[in-house]
Amino acid sequence: MATGATIHTFTVNLADVDRGVYEELDLRVAQHPSETGAFMLTRVLAYCLEYAEGIAFTDGVSATDLPAVLVRDLTGRILAWVEVGAPDAERLHLGSKQSERTVVYTHRDPAKVAALWNGKRIHRADELVLxxxxxxxxxxxxxxxxxxxxxxxxxxxxxxFLELNGTTLESDLHEFPRD
Incomplete structure (x- = not known):
């Protein structure tokens, strides 16, 4: 956990009908001083939307060689490399080589995020999901x-459909560029 981090707790009732995942989660999330609330909340949503056995947060913005979230099997093999925000092509290339699946969740304009990767080498770029x-x-x-x-x-x-501390919000989950 990062020094000076703010700890947020989330009691999550997750009902992902699309994937058949129904869980109650108790999450402790350290928000690094340089991490925005938007980035931290996107990390939490990515965790929930990718929830599977073996999922874990990494050290977030402090982890230079790991994504925000990882899913590992019981042998330690990386099943999913889950980035947040606007990761550079080099990180995605590394993640794609080490995992079965690489996905990015962004709170930014997805067209601008994807433009950062144009012409860059990313292993299995055609399988990358934004x-x-x-x-x-x-x-x-x-x-x-x-x-x-x-x-x-x-x-x-x-x-x-997100209810957070009594406030209800809705959003589509977009997949760039397919939507």
Whole structure:
């Protein structure tokens, strides 16, 4: 955990109808001093949307050679390399070589994020998945963040229904450039 980090707790009721995942999660998330609320919340959503046995947060922005979230099998093999924000092509190349699947969740403009990778070498670039949310969704959720958070996340037909600390928000889960 980073020195000077702010700890946020999330009690999450997850109902991902699209994947058949129904879980209650208790998450402790360290927000590094240089990490924005939008980045931290996107990490939490990425964790929930990728939830599977073997999932774990890494050291976040402090982890220079690891993504925000990893999914490993029981042997330690990396199944999913989950980046957040606008990772550079070199990180994605590394992640694609080490994992079965590489995915990015961004709170930024996905066209601008994808443009950063144009002409760069990324292993299995055609398999890379970039997800984003409706404009304003993450910012509205950040506005109601607290140190202790009660969250219900329902996903159905790629539509997110988020209740965070009594505020209800909705967003499509976009996949760039396919949407």
């Amino acid at each position: 997800h984003s949310f409706d404009p304003g969704f993450i910012d509205a959720a950040v506005d109601v963040l607290e140190r202790r958070n009660a969250m219900t996340l329902t996903v159905t037909e790629r539509r997110l």
